[in-house]
Amino acid sequence: MKADAPDYTTVASGLVAVAAQLTDTLDLNDEVINAEHIKIVYLQDVLNDADIDIVDNTLNNLILNLQLLNLQNVLKDVDVANGIKIGDVLSNNDVDVSDVVGVKVFDVNGIKKLLVFVK
Secondary structure, rough: OOOOOOOOOOHHHHHHHHHHHHHHHHHHOOOOOOOEEEEEEEEEOOHHHHHHHHHHHHOOHHHHHHHHHHHHHHHHHOOEEEEEEEEEEHHHOOOHHHEEEEEEEEEEEEEEEEEEOOO
């Protein structure tokens, strides 16, 4: 899963990553994703301490923070299954949307799946 984590090694790569994630998330609206296909991934479970330090430093950039805020706002309101929003799935798993630092959308044999990376 480390390979699926967003690339925040530099601010520039972070901005590109978040822009792509926003597009992918917006494309999910009105798609049907079963709750069991939304997985929460904690960065500390897939990155080492040095990588987490790099992510922390990159996330301190104001522009990147604003982009992440956009992603978080979009994410909480994306309807994925008959009125169920991704934000609801996060809340049901005791995850605050403000802890989200990235997403990865998959299409596996026509089934949409989503990894939500949190810090």
